[in-house]
Amino acid sequence: MAAEQREKFGGRLAVILAMAGSAIGLGNIWRFPYMVGEHGGAAFVIVYIIATLLISLPVFLSEVMIGRRSHTNARDAFARLSRHHPFWKAAGYLTIIIPTLIASYYSVIGGWSLEYLFQSCAFRLSAMDPAETSGIFGAFVTKSWAPVAMHLLFLLLTVGVVAGGVKAGIEKFSKITLPVLFVLIVVILVYSVSLPGSAAGVSYLLKPDWSELTPRTFAYAMGQSFFSLSLGMGAIITYGSYVNKKENILSTSAGTAVSDLLFAILAGFAIMPAVFAAGIEPGAGPGLIFQSIPYVFAKMGTDLPVVSGIVSILFFLTIVVAAMTSCISLVEVGVSFLMERTGMSRGKACVLLFGICGGLGVLCSLSFGPLSGFKVAGMTLFDLFDWVCSNILLLVMGLLAVVFVGWILPRRVVHDEFTSRNRYAFNNRIFPVVWFLIKWIAPVAVLIIFLTNFIL
Numbered sequence: 001m002a003a004e005q006r007e008k009f010g011g012r013l014a015v016i017l018a019m020a021g022s023a024i025g026l027g028n029i030w031r032f033p034y035m036v037g038e039h040g041g042a043a044f045v046i047v048y049i050i051a052t053l054l055i056s057l058p059v060f061l062s063e064v065m066i067g068r069r070s071h072t073n074a075r076d077a078f079a080r081l082s083r084h085h086p087f088w089k090a091a092g093y094l095t096i097i098i099p100t101l102i103a104s105y106y107s108v109i110g111g112w113s114l115e116y117l118f119q120s121c122a123f124r125l126s127a128m129d130p131a132e133t134s135g136i137f138g139a140f141v142t143k144s145w146a147p148v149a150m151h152l153l154f155l156l157l158t159v160g161v162v163a164g165g166v167k168a169g170i171e172k173f174s175k176i177t178l179p180v181l182f183v184l185i186v187v188i189l190v191y192s193v194s195l196p197g198s199a200a201g202v203s204y205l206l207k208p209d210w211s212e213l214t215p216r217t218f219a220y221a222m223g224q225s226f227f228s229l230s231l232g233m234g235a236i237i238t239y240g241s242y243v244n245k246k247e248n249i250l251s252t253s254a255g256t257a258v259s260d261l262l263f264a265i266l267a268g269f270a271i272m273p274a275v276f277a278a279g280i281e282p283g284a285g286p287g288l289i290f291q292s293i294p295y296v297f298a299k300m301g302t303d304l305p306v307v308s309g310i311v312s313i314l315f316f317l318t319i320v321v322a323a324m325t326s327c328i329s330l331v332e333v334g335v336s337f338l339m340e341r342t343g344m345s346r347g348k349a350c351v352l353l354f355g356i357c358g359g360l361g362v363l364c365s366l367s368f369g370p371l372s373g374f375k376v377a378g379m380t381l382f383d384l385f386d387w388v389c390s391n392i393l394l395l396v397m398g399l400l401a402v403v404f405v406g407w408i409l410p411r412r413v414v415h416d417e418f419t420s421r422n423r424y425a426f427n428n429r430i431f432p433v434v435w436f437l438i439k440w441i442a443p444v445a446v447l448i449i450f451l452t453n454f455i456l
């Protein structure tokens with residue numbers, strides 16, 4: 001497509017909303033709280049905040065710059081800007097493989113959310129005895145076919161939207177659901193903090209226990225930060241290519257990073273107090289929110305059954321939608337690649353991706369039940385997929401993006417992009433700092449953190 005014809009985002013708010021739409025998803029609501037619980041509470045949160053601002057933000061800026069400069073899709077962006085260097089052409093392929101892998105297990109969690117949505121619609125969560133809520137998650141995921149069916153249903157809905165190509169519709173939809181989710185998370189936060197026994201959860205998030213801080217904390221905090229900001233697989237490069245040449249990319253990137261961070265922390269404060277009030281182990285793993293949130297609704301249901309029923313429906317509905325919009329962007333990467341490279345029709349590409357992600361996801365889903373004994377390097381298949389993607393592949397690809405901007409692109413070009421051709425005085429002034437972060441701090445930090453994965 002000729003450069004002039006490529007679509008552009010409207011204004012600054014539109015850019016932030018679109019990027020935040022991709023960023024805010026299960027990563028914030030489901031993954032962040034259980035990562036905090038598994039890796040030491042407040043100490044993890046602090047490392048996470050620092051990593052996001054010092055390392056992920058420069059990587060984010062790099063990806064936006066690669067996209068805006070090259071004005072093309074993620075795979076061709078590296079090729080075009082490096083004048084078709086074979087290494088960078090090959091690197092582009094990672095941007096296709098990673099999202100397909102993530103979509104496989106992401107849709108398993110999407111399936112769990114769907115199950116909880118159905119349970120809420122039957123007013124089961126609000127009518128439950130609070131003492132029994134922690135058991136429902138385990139009883140559900142260890143079944144073989146029920147979670148698999150939900151996973152496939154979630155994936156089918158996602159792929160269905162991708163096949164229809166109704167991008168505009170779903171994007172408008174997510175603009176409404178994100179603010180709703182925001183409000184609901186605050187409602188749950190307030191209620192959850194008021195539960196008896198919740199204070200321990202609040203202090204768990206506020207009082208760091210530095211003895212919990214290990215090299216692993218850094219590795220997982222970095223991985224979580226990349227996952228949550230949709231870094232390291234071309235999503236932000238692609239969005240960057242739609243950003244107007246005059247736009248101030250520092251404010252849009254920082255705006256996205258800060259809202260994503262804020263959302264994760266709100267989710268942490270909504271979930272952790274409930275975890276402690278319900279007497280659940282914070283390190284319970286991927287099921288954490290699915291064990292603790294029903295307790296909140298069951299408790300609320302003892303006084304206000306109707307309100308609790310309605311809030312639970314809205315809550316899981318918005319989670320399903322937030323998960324779907326993120327999953328759509330993951331599946332779309334593979335679909336557009338297949339269409340452009342092999343000339344396959346959109347429908348065929350969708351069927352193929354449904355097959356690949358569905359098949360891999362079934363294995364991940366069964367790894368909570370019948371396949372739970374099957375372990376590779378001490379991890380179940382689900383944990384292995386998640387670990388390989390977040391702690392290895394996203395970091396590799398993110399590292400390649402900052403190295404590309406810091407070491408391959410001429411400084412003049414980066415300055416031009418960062419300041420939108422000297423349009424913003426503040427950007428001009430802080431460019432040396434950003435350049436230093438991109439050239440030295442971010443790559444060296446990501447490399448060291450990446451290596452700690454192997455020397456633990």
Ligand code: TRP
Nearest residue numbers: 023025026027028227228230326
């Ligand atoms: N960031 C999303 C979340 O937090 C997930 C996601 C969407 C993602 N696109 C991505 C993660 C690209 C990594 C790369 O739920």
